[in-house]
Amino acid sequence: xxxxxxxxxxxxxxxxxxxxxxxxxxxxxxxxxAEAGGPPLSADEIMQHVRMRYPSISLDTVYRSLATFTREGxxxxxxxxxxxxxxxxxHEDDHHHHFVCIGCGYIMRIPYCPVDCLKRAKECYPExxxxxxxxxxxxxxxxxxxx
Amino acid sequence: xxxxxxxxxxxxxxxxxxxxxxxxxxxxxxxxxAEAGGPPLSADEIMQHVRMRYPSISLDTVYRSLATFTREGxxxxxxxxxxxxxxxxxHEDDHHHHFVCIGCGYIMRIPYCPVDCLKRAKECYPExxxxxxxxxxxxxxxxxxxx
DNA sequence: TTGTATGCAAATTGTTTGCAGTATA
DNA sequence: TATACTGCAAACAATTTGCATACAA
Numbered sequence: 001x002x003x004x005x006x007x008x009x010x011x012x013x014x015x016x017x018x019x020x021x022x023x024x025x026x027x028x029x030x031x032x033x034a035e036a037g038g039p040p041l042s043a044d045e046i047m048q049h050v051r052m053r054y055p056s057i058s059l060d061t062v063y064r065s066l067a068t069f070t071r072e073g074x075x076x077x078x079x080x081x082x083x084x085x086x087x088x089x090x091h092e093d094d095h096h097h098h099f100v101c102i103g104c105g106y107i108m109r110i111p112y113c114p115v116d117c118l119k120r121a122k123e124c125y126p127e128x129x130x131x132x133x134x135x136x137x138x139x140x141x142x143x144x145x146x147x
Numbered sequence: 148x149x150x151x152x153x154x155x156x157x158x159x160x161x162x163x164x165x166x167x168x169x170x171x172x173x174x175x176x177x178x179x180x181a182e183a184g185g186p187p188l189s190a191d192e193i194m195q196h197v198r199m200r201y202p203s204i205s206l207d208t209v210y211r212s213l214a215t216f217t218r219e220g221x222x223x224x225x226x227x228x229x230x231x232x233x234x235x236x237x238h239e240d241d242h243h244h245h246f247v248c249i250g251c252g253y254i255m256r257i258p259y260c261p262v263d264c265l266k267r268a269k270e271c272y273p274e275x276x277x278x279x280x281x282x283x284x285x286x287x288x289x290x291x292x293x294x
Numbered sequence: 295t296t297g298t299a300t301g302c303a304a305a306t307t308g309t310t311t312g313c314a315g316t317a318t319a
Numbered sequence: 320t321a322t323a324c325t326g327c328a329a330a331c332a333a334t335t336t337g338c339a340t341a342c343a344a
Contacts, residue, residue, distance in 0.1 A: 018318055018323060043309085058326050063309065065324090079226045081281070083334095085308085099268070102278060110268055114261030114282055121246070121257055121284055130286040131249060134228070135261055137268055139277040165298060165343055190334085205301050210334065212299090230309095232333085299342075306335070316325070 005031065008074075015072050022057050023065050025050045030075065030089040039098075039107035040078050040086035080107075081138060097135040103144025110137060150238055152178065155221075162219050169204050170212050172197045177222065177236040186245075186254035187225050187233035227254075228285060244282040250291025257284060 008031060012019055029049050033041060041049075047062045066087050069075035078086045080100050086107075099108045114135050122130055155178060159166055176196050180188060188196075194209045213234050216222035225233045227247050233254075246255045261282050269277055 013319095020318070020324060022325075056326070059308090060310075060327085061325055067310095077228060079228050079230065081224060081226050083226065083232075083308095085230075097264075099272070099275065099277075110271075112261075112264040112267050112271075114259075114264050116263070117244075117259040117261050117282060118284065120259050124257075124259075125246070127289045127292075128246065128286055129292050130246075130284055132285040134281070134283045134285070135264065136281045137265065137277055138279040138281070139275055142274045145274075145276050167299060167343070169300075203301070206333090207302085207335075208300055215299095230333095296344090297342105298344095300340080302338090302340105304335105304337085307333085308331100309333100310329105310331070312329085313327090314325105315327105316323105318323080319321095 011074065015074075017068060017072065022050060022054055022061055023068075025053055026062065026065050027069065027074070027089075030087065034089040034091060034094065037109055039109070040088035042084060042086050046087070076132075078134070080136065097137070099137045099139065101141040101144055102138055103140050103147075106141050106144075108141075150178065150181075150236075158221065162221075164215060164219065169197060169201055169208055170215075172200055172204075173209065173212050174216065174221070174236075177234065181236040181238060181241060184256055186256070187235035189231060189233050193234070223279075225281070227283065244284070246284045246286065248288040248291055249285055250287050250294075253288050253291075255288075 005028065008027060009019065009024070012027070017023070026046055029046060030041065043059060043062050043066065046066070047057060047059050050057045050062070066075060066077070070077050074090060075087050076090045078088065078098070080086070082100070082105055084105065095113055096109045096111055097113060099110050100106070114133070118130065118133055152175065155174060156166065156171070159174070164170070173193055176193060177188065190206060190209050190213065194204060194206050197204045197209065213222060213224070217224050221237055222234050223237045225235065225245070227233070229247070229252055231252065242260055243256045243258055244260060246257050247253070261280070265277065265280055
């Protein structure tokens with residue numbers, strides 16, 4: 001369980017973010033994805049999904065909504081080496097990182113986090129303010145392993 | 148010391164990569180940067196530099212050369228959350244990661260590497276073939292810390 | 295000499311912006 | 320009702336491609 005739907009909606013309201021049907025659909029999709037432990041979503045994937053219920057939604061609305069959510073700290077933007085840009089719900093109790101297949105782009109969550117590296121970095125650079133970090137493992141999934 | 152100039156040129160020849168003056172200039176710039184321990188370079192920065200000696204070089208040649216070097220494993224491409232794409236020379240004996248300032252984009256090398264996370268990931272997913280990884284710390288540099 | 299690399303220009307992709315209309319709070 | 324959000328179209332930036340020429344091997 002990641003976060004209650006009501007809890008999330010409450011947060012949005014508290015932050016003064018207007019809750020339009022499109023935004024609600026976007027955030028709910030991200031929530032469902034987080035609960036399922038699935039990979040992060042691209043802007044286009046999000047639009048495809050929201051279109052099923054709101055056929056008129058445009059990609060720029062998706063981008064704008066994601067920018068708002070990201071600015072408010074509800075969503076995290078990820079950038080991978082294959083140049084793909086993806087988004088996922090931020091949730092403290094669900095900290096994870098990713099494995100990315102170089103062959104097919106498949107993304108899998110991994111539970112390991114370099115907390116010790118982070119601690120060392122904080123100790124070593126006390127004059128720097130550390131806010132966030134990313135750890136991504138690249139390789140081949142079983143299907144792509146043997147070319 | 149990262150790698151000898153001759154060693155690097157030798158590697159290129161061995162790989163069957165034609166050594167044009169432009170490519171030589173690009174790889175030497177990356178080598179100098181690696182030796183100095185400086186931040187990775189963007190395609191545009193590389194072009195700016197190579198232009199000083201070869202004014203006619205175009206950005207697409209830089210991109211094409213970098214793609215070739217990356218494909219051959221001589222260069223690593225990095226992607227940061229501010230959407231910047233940068234390149235650095237690959238070198239086993241000089242393993243490092245990066246700190247990126249959210250305020251000004253300043254990039255600093257950090258020596259800490261999540262080897263233990265990597266080991267655990269390998270143990271946990273033996274059917275996956277792990278090739279590479281990235282670890283990036285985001286935060287504020289002393290100048291940007293107090294907004 | 296042969297085939298690969300270059301530079302130019304045009305195409306492409308992903309993302310952002312301006313604007314007028316619409317809907318939330 | 321006031322203001323923020325949406326959709327459309329146009330603008331944009333970064334990167335890639337096609338093609339004729341130049342050059343490394």
